[in-house]
Amino acid sequence: MQNADFSRNLLQWYQHHKREMPWRGELDPYKIWVSEIMLQQTRVDQATPYFQNFISLFPTVYDLADADQQQVLKAWEGLGYYSRARNLHTAAKTVVEEYNGKVPESYDEIIKLKGIGPYTAAAVTSIAFNAPNAVVDGNVIRVLCRYFGIEDDTRSSKTSRMIQEEADELIDPEHPGDFNQALMELGSEVCTPTNPDCENCPVQAGCIATKMSKTEVIPYKSPAKKKPHHIIGVGIVENEEGQVLIALRPEEAMLGGLWEFPGGKQKEDETISETVERELHEELGVEVKAYKELMSLKHAYSHFSITMHAWFCKLVNGTPSPKESQEIKWVKTEELERYPFPKANKVLTERLINDKN
Template sequence: MPWRNTSDPYLIWISEIMLQQTRVDQALPYYERFTKRYPDAASLASSGLDEVLRLWEGLGYYSRARNMHKAAKQIVDEHDGSFPTDYQDVISLRGVGPYTAAAVMSIAFNYPAPVVDGNVMRVISRLYHIEDDIRLQSTRDRIEILAADLLDRARPGTFNQAVMELGATICTPRSPACHDCPLQNSCQAYHRNRTGDIPYKSPAKKRPHHHIAVGVIRDANNRMLISRRPENAMLGGLWEFPGGKQEPGESLRETVKRELNEELGVRVMVEKKPFEVIRHAYSHFTITLHAFFAELDGLSENPEARNGEPVKWVAPGELVRFAFPKANRKITEKLVSYRAK
């Protein structure tokens, strides 16, 4: 992993942000593309958010990219473009919490702070036979105290990386390779044959499901209307086809008409059936996205977003230039394939 072969705090920071909620194999190509385009904070800060989000597209949890962009501007404005070396300055960066600050500071500057991610929590809970629910803050607090006690203060960066790697490669959630583990003799869960039960994580709440209907408005030149989501909203800064959640007792076509009127102040004619139906899962809910072709009714000539965000008429071939949420991107791919035919 390239971020394990550098002491550059900027590159370590990029990797740690990308690895939040993301597997290593998924993050790696994004890291390589991202750091090639933005090798330092100044290049990231000077880029437009649209370009940053386009490079990030598909990695999910887009607030990470927005916060990184803002943090890069902080580094340029407050630290002359050099990544800060003080813990309090690092944790003051947008989107940086105790975990990320500890990871960057310990790896880049040998700062004695323990890093506690999911892998570390698993290693320590098995090592000490902690049976309590790791969803509870009290359990997390206990593990952090134990991690701080174990920390090699002479080599905190190496220690933190070693424990994270141990959890990722040997002390895995299922079928851990205990026979290869250097902590086998000390591991209480192993000696009690409890590695399959520890750590304990209470069942997650059932995720709600929503039906979303969007309208692909086309004009006489086969251009399509897209709108940008507010930065402070979920998937903020990304472009989408306007629409929204179906309300009780409402048909999907009625949803499109209502949402486009509420969002853009237009009235539309909607085709009877969707041309694409997509199922997609987010962290806290799932959706079925129904995409309908639509046309302005002739009285609505200049759609404008009522939230003040920009809207654009774009040709099918231009859709690739804009960053879309994953479900919307599948719609753009369908539209481009229609054009190819």
């Protein structure tokens, strides 16, 4: 199958089988950009309501640039990978200040914006500006590895370059945005990781993996390293007015700009209540007594997982100060929902609010 045939068959299939999405068919480069940032590490069905809410709150790049970071993070709450939101907010300010509010049209310019890498730069410029820049994501990798019979480890940079070169050769120069979306759609809906629907694939005729009956072993990805697991203890400190203490994570840290209940990792030969008491002394400069566990929960991040234990604490000595956070704040329990929290801490806030009611 020649490149032209591949492109024609793929685009014809796409016209009849593409899914409806709120950003599909969108011409506003800002909205396309937001959708592509959200779709990093996130499924379409999960991103859809977040996109609709985000655009209703920040309909233009000017609105996003003018927003307070806490507003942006609150709108992103629950979507995860919060550096995406912080970087998007910073980049929006750059677009307003340096590009007069216009999203850069060229690949070389847009990739300079914070949070935009090769994939996002190619996606936005191809969809919004019709530039022939090929995208390569997990779906594209799977389709092209099977189509060309590439059996090398997809974790290697050499394989990544090979796949990018193949995508650059195949992309339709007249309809690059549709081509990129079609290729990703094909990987998502037909050329799936397991049990691909080869009979209904528009490019099956040229697919080497299909001919060799290797669709179950291509693409090959070497095993990932085992994720570490941490035991975390956090403290719920109440004052005489019934307020609880929350801390703002450092801007440069993981989950930066989000609020949390102070705490940290358990050390060897330490009970979880001792962990809470030690961590609050280190983070707030106070002595507390962890006297009752509220709940424990498990949560998985991209590179590690945790079991978090939340303990009610009594303030024994000292005045809390933000030694390891940007800011601390005493907040009424019913006001906790106003603040953006990481997912695990969000579960705690909801439990505290429900217990009060």
